[in-house]
Amino acid sequence: MSFLTRRSKRRETQYSDDLRLASYPPPYPDGWYRLFRSKSLGRGKARYLECLGRALVVWRSEDADEVFAMSAFCPHLGANLAGGHVRNDRIECPFHGWQFTGDGRAASVPYSDTVPTRVATESFPVQEVHGQIFMYHRGDGARQQAGEEVPYPVPRIPEVDDGTFVFRGHYEAGRSRMHIIEPIENAADSGHFGHLHNRLTVPWTQFPIPRAAIEYTTRLDFDAARGSYSMPLLVETVFNVGGRRLERTRIKTRVMFSGVGSIMNLRITLPTGGVVEIVQTYLPIGPLDQQVAFHWFAERNVPRLLVWGAVGGWVSQWRNDVRIWEEKGFMAPPMLSRDDGPVMRLRGWYRQFFPELAASPREARP
Numbered sequence: 164m165s166f167l168t169r170r171s172k173r174r175e176t177q178y179s180d181d182l183r184l185a186s187y188p189p190p191y192p193d194g195w196y197r198l199f200r201s202k203s204l205g206r207g208k209a210r211y212l213e214c215l216g217r218a219l220v221v222w223r224s225e226d227a228d229e230v231f232a233m234s235a236f237c238p239h240l241g242a243n244l245a246g247g248h249v250r251n252d253r254i255e256c257p258f259h260g261w262q263f264t265g266d267g268r269a270a271s272v273p274y275s276d277t278v279p280t281r282v283a284t285e286s287f288p289v290q291e292v293h294g295q296i297f298m299y300h301r302g303d304g305a306r307q308q309a310g311e312e313v314p315y316p317v318p319r320i321p322e323v324d325d326g327t328f329v330f331r332g333h334y335e336a337g338r339s340r341m342h343i344i345e346p347i348e349n350a351a352d353s354g355h356f357g358h359l360h361n362r363l364t365v366p367w368t369q370f371p372i373p374r375a376a377i378e379y380t381t382r383l384d385f386d387a388a389r390g391s392y393s394m395p396l397l398v399e400t401v402f403n404v405g406g407r408r409l410e411r412t413r414i415k416t417r418v419m420f421s422g423v424g425s426i427m428n429l430r431i432t433l434p435t436g437g438v439v440e441i442v443q444t445y446l447p448i449g450p451l452d453q454q455v456a457f458h459w460f461a462e463r464n465v466p467r468l469l470v471w472g473a474v475g476g477w478v479s480q481w482r483n484d485v486r487i488w489e490e491k492g493f494m495a496p497p498m499l500s501r502d503d504g505p506v507m508r509l510r511g512w513y514r515q516f517f518p519e520l521a522a523s524p525r526e527a528r529p
């Protein structure tokens with residue numbers, strides 16, 4: 164069978180994107196989203212970015228090293244502001260040379276003394292944390308402003324702030340054809356760990372290690388999540404080789420979902436001591452199109468091989484999920500067995516990030 168025939172056959176067996184999308188909650192819930200690495204936006208530079216159903220210009224001021232995000236369409240006559248120039252802390256449109264401040268207001272019109280200041284174009288709260296740029300998005304469609312209040316901050320890692328942990332690597336994992344809701348849904352789905360994630364593989368790959376399996380215990384900490392914008396998932400794994408459980412391989416991981424899971428902090432406590440913290444992020448470029456990135460931190464003295472193994476082990480298992488996520492729909496309500504995890508309870512918790520659903524009846528999705 165040729166490569167082309169295999170490909171077309173696979174397509175025939177996939178749900179179409181339209182059918183998949185119709186089954187899901189809205190695609191862009193409330194929350195902080197990671198846009199890109201701080202390093203990729205130098206002083207005085209502007210970048211164009213399409214995500215969350217918006218066209219954005221993101222720029223860094225020349226002098227104060229501040230980052231701004233706003234609608235890329237110039238509010239004057241619609242040119243793309245990302246094609247303009249940064250002048251100190253303003254962005255200048257390439258079409259007629261109007262200048263705008265980071266809150267979306269016009270600051271100067273080169274050929275006129277009257278600057279329309281009553282209305283501003285849409286701008287967004289931005290935070291730069293641990294070498295990444297994040298933007299806050301509201302799902303209710305209300306017009307946003309850079310200085311608006313946000314319900315929670317981008318999570319920080321105290322050990323990075325105090326210098327105990329250092330940056331140890333990053334992996335831009337490209338795009339996945341999945342909905343933003345899948346990673347957090349996965350957390351309540353205790354039944355899939357033993358089935359989909361049971362094979363131990365060489366880190367970063369899908370090559371199985373013969374006779375080796377992973378056993379899981381998982382628990383969502385609803386008490387800690389009450390009244391909060393983050394949800395902890397506690398995962399314990401232990402390797403089983405040839406039918407023998409190897410206690411010294413026991414690893415404890417706390418996965419903290421911020422918001423609906425656009426930012427996930429995975430704190431892995433290694434059996435040898437030492438901690439690796441991975442920050443995994445999802446940015447919806449489109450409703451079923453996520454840009455995924457990983458960056459990670461650890462103490463300087465955690466051996467490179469252990470860090471590679473911890474991160475690569477997570478990435479290998481994440482790929483198993485992605486294979487499923489890229490071809491699935493969303494069941495509301497799902498058919499559950501008594502021994503499934505707290506899927507409906509978790510949906511009740513994360514509903515807070517979908518203001519579009521707030522007015523709909525309880526039984527509506529999710």
Ligand code: FES
Binds near residue numbers: 260261
């Ligand atoms: S379109 Fe931007 S200044 Fe006119």
Ligand SMILES: [Fe+2]
Binds near residue numbers: 355359360484
């Ligand atoms: Fe999974």
